[in-house]
Amino acid sequence: MRKIDDIFPNIGFIPALIIVVVLAIALELSGAWITMLIAGVFGGLFTRRTSRAFLAGFLGVGLAWGVLFLYLSLTAQAMAIANMFIGLLGLHGIGWLVIAISTLIGALLGGFGGLLGRSLVELIDEVSNKPSSQTTQA
């Protein structure tokens, strides 16, 4: 059986990052934050080292949400909404912090997705690789 790592080649960090950004934007349009884990998983699919998988997911989703927030700030009053939200917590004039926290949340989802993806791939490949490896040796 082919390894997952054989199906999804190590394309390097930057291309993996771009894939995560594009996927994260597309999936976030569904309005379900949990899908950012899936976007992050793709960071783990296209990289090989755990730290890179995390970074691809973290930066990829973080960038995606940053782009979305930029767009929403320009077209849909995202900063005013953020200011209102932080005001409910008794803080004023630091709406940017809400957007920063939100972006961080997205990034962490992506990063943890990347970690999960990488770990899953490694385990599955390990399990699926065992019989094929014995056959090869025989």
Place this chain on the structure above:
Amino acid sequence: MRYVKKIIKLGLSLVGPFTMIVILTMPIGPLAGGLGILQPIGGIFDVGRSINEPRTQAVSLPGLTADVTVLVDQWGIPHIYGATVHDAMMALGYLHAKDRLFQMVMQNYLASGRISEIVGGYASSSDKFYRTIGLERAAQRTLDWYVANAANPDVAYALDGIDAEVAGVNAFINSMTSTTTPFEFKILGFNPQQWTRLDIFIWAKMMAWGLSGGIYDLYRQWVRSTIGNDTMYDELFPDVMPFEVPIVPEQTNLSIVTYPNAPGGFKASSYPAGSVAQKAAEEAMIPLEKLQALMDELKAVFAPLGQDEILGSNNWVVGSSKSATGEPILANDPHLGYQAPSLWYEAQIVVPGQLNVMGVTLPGLPAVLLGHNDHIAWGFTNVGADVLDIFVEQLNPANTSQYMYNGHYRPLNVYDEIIHTKEGVDIPFEVKESVHGPLIDSAIDTYGLDTESAPNIAMNWTGYGITHEVMSAGILNRAVNLTGYYNALYWWDSPPQNIVYADDAGHIAITCAGRYPIRSGYTGEYPVTALNDSIGMVSNIPYAYIPRSVDPTQGYLQSANQRSIDPSQYGFQLLGPFDDGYRGRRIDYLLNHTASVSVDDMKRFQADSLEVSAQQIVPYVVSAWDSVGDGNATVNGVVDQLRTWNYVMDVDIWTPTLWMHLKDAIHYETLDELRSIDPDLPLSRTPVLEKLIKENNTYYFDDHTTAGKNETRDEILVKALHRALDEMVQQYGSDTSKWIYGELHRVYIDHLAGFTYIGGGPQRGQTTLNAAGGWRVTHGPSWRMVADLSNIQQSYGVYPGGQSGNMFSPHWDDLFKLWYAFNQTTQQYGYHLMYFYPTAAAFQAADTGGTMIETTITFVH
């Protein structure tokens, strides 16, 4: 073993995602929706996208008989053009929900005692109170009456409108997406339930409660008992305020044959004799401690729309003879507690051949409450009549679930209520009810303060029964002449309202519309114990004879919550409290002294901020200083400001601030007789003080706390002046720039859930026509309208807020900005022209510049 490392790694990599899922879904403080709502799409940021609506929209609305065209104007005001009333009201319901769903839900949950379900168990005391007074029970009774009387065409019309409104609201709820879900629901993690017929009546009952509920019986008893001197009580707390100009200058009765009943179809008695003269029931004395406890607990919940002393309104109309246009001009500005979103939602509803009405609706109610149609205009002010009596039930000592009535103990009705909280806790609660009404001490444990061990204080409120205001509004919307106006108000029973009228045939009228009980065996002023049915609200004043004036010789009519009619000219008793009367005196003066009143004059009058109480009293203070003042140079300077003051409560001077302190100081220095008894006693009302000053009442001006010395009026007024200045220096410092009225007197319109506010700027006025009571102005003209019957298309309106309940929409506060902008040159506030076109095509044709119509919505059937 070789997989163990990988499995452990996978396990560890799951920790992060699980932690994130917990953090993002867990309620944190007020953020019941969890931090997940902070994502860019699908969370709170979606509300910003919802304001970018396309200029042309098609919305499917199942249940319509034909397409409905809605032209939303530049202020976000919908002009609804439907083929049938049902279709138009369905579109209105949808738009109400689209723009105001959070408000509608909050208001109704509050009124029905369910607010704990939204905000949590800390609000359960409010829920207990509203469940006790039973607005939902009253709404259900009223709905049942409508259903049972659906054969009446006017009832059927009302029910049809209600069903259409409900269908429209539910169509919006069912179509809600993350983008259209109100911001507040996302924060609170709340999903609205389906709207019902009952919801329509619940909010109608809440409005009635806000305008006619009150604990005056308890208040009067507490004041009188505390004073312990009936002569002093009668002098300082009269039911009729001195110098008042009553609303009705000449009473116009209608035919008792045509209108035999009381408003709302209730039983009427055509003669007042014996109604109040006999006093079979003695006042039931509630211990002072219990009275105080009851009032403390109840005063907040008894004023959901604003405290009584600042809850009021103005309306007036000039007839053809006094109008610059030769046809009537009508003005109305109801003063209610400000809230964001506003109580009001403006709309035009057009159904060819049946209805063309424009004005403000209450979100959730299928009618224009204040406004005009193509033939008539109308406006409301609150009557302020006491239509709520307190009965102290005599409980069975052996069984406190029974009370004495008509010679034997009968059981109290018991309603088992369960308050559900947001936290998932159920709080059981029991409401008891006698023949007189619900026992209000069910909600407040005060019965340990007297000999009773169980609730026994019943509230008999006319609004607790079946009421017909929704039906009446439906008839009024379609009225085209005086007869239609009479027929509409025949059903207006609760809350009592002064409804001013003008039509394009040149007629003007005002009716103090409502059901006024005729009381037997008691006066209604104080709590009583009624052991049988000979004591109570036994009948009502006939509609034909309620205070009303039509086309009076003076050529104008006005009301500002003052006494409806001169008691010496009217056989029936109307129990107050009524307003101090200063606004009524002012508008009467202005209308009386303006030969030819224009639309611009009407706008100027609505902005009028001259303080009549100051105009009447300040000259006495100046004269007192000149007579007995000590010549202090600082005080001389202050008095010089008073000398030249025009009595306008303007924001850029400090004389209004001085007047605020001076008025309180005069009350304080004059009425030592009250404050020496109990510092919590109110120091009478300002018209009474004005009378004492004008009549130079030597008894009250003598300070009885100074033995062996008789103070004069002038000495007391000078003392008050010193007191006021001392207070101001202590409070603001001696730099008079800190005394500027506009620095201290500012308007705030708080969001319903306290998320934000509109305003914050300096505000003119006080207890003036332009009402702005207190220092932090939270009540006042909730709607200003001037309707020109010579050309109804040239009518103006504005309210402090905006059409949209979305606080990020430009229509959140655009009308407030207009309402707030005062033009020094014209001495007017801003208004918008109330676009009023009979067809969508006519409106579109008139919009030659493309600025009048913002959005076109087609509701597709």
